Structure formats: C-alpha cells, structure tokens
Amino acid sequence: MLALQAYESQVCPLCGMHTSTCHDEESVTSLYRTGRVEVCFATQMRNRAIQEFESSGTVPDDMRGAVTTTLTPRPPAT
Numbered sequence: 001m002l003a004l005q006a007y008e009s010q011v012c013p014l015c016g017m018h019t020s021t022c023h024d025e026e027s028v029t030s031l032y033r034t035g036r037v038e039v040c041f042a043t044q045m046r047n048r049a050i051q052e053f054e055s056s057g058t059v060p061d062d063m064r065g066a067v068t069t070t071l072t073p074r075p076p077a078t
Contacts (some may be wrong), residue, residue: 042071 012022021027046069053059053067 045071 012019049069
C-alpha cells in the first residue's frame with residue numbers, strides 16, 4: 001500500500017500526468033501546443049444510467065455519490 005500511495009501522490013487526479021509536469025505551466029506549454037476536447041462514450045453511457053437511476057425517485061439521500069455502474073455487453077453477433 002505504501003508504494004501505491006507514493007505513486008498516487010505524484011499523479012494528478014485531473015489529467016493523470018506526473019505532477020512535476022502538469023503543475024508546471026512552462027513545462028506543459030513547452031510540451032503541448034493546445035488542448036483538444038474528446039468524449040468518452042463509455043462515461044456518457046454510465047452518466048445516463050446514473051441519471052435514470054437518480055430520477056427514478058427511489059434513491060435514498062445517503063446513496064447519492066456512492067453509486068457505481070457497469071456496462072452491459074451486447075450479445076455476440078451471429
């Protein structure tokens with residue numbers, strides 16, 4: 001656990017880069033020209049599932065923010 005904690009303390013929770021890079025503006029601007037917005041469609045699908053669950057009216061208040069999701073695979077094409 002100590003090794004994991006040491007590793008995670010150096011990883012930015014927002015971008016996943018090493019903090020010595022992403023928390024240094026000069027370093028980032030020397031490495032990257034610009035940013036690009038992309039969509040993670042798996043997260044979008046998970047967000048929709050959570051929204052549907054929360055809008056069902058059956059979610060206790062202490063459960064909000066503690067819900068996780070899984071993606072249901074489609075059956076193999078035949």
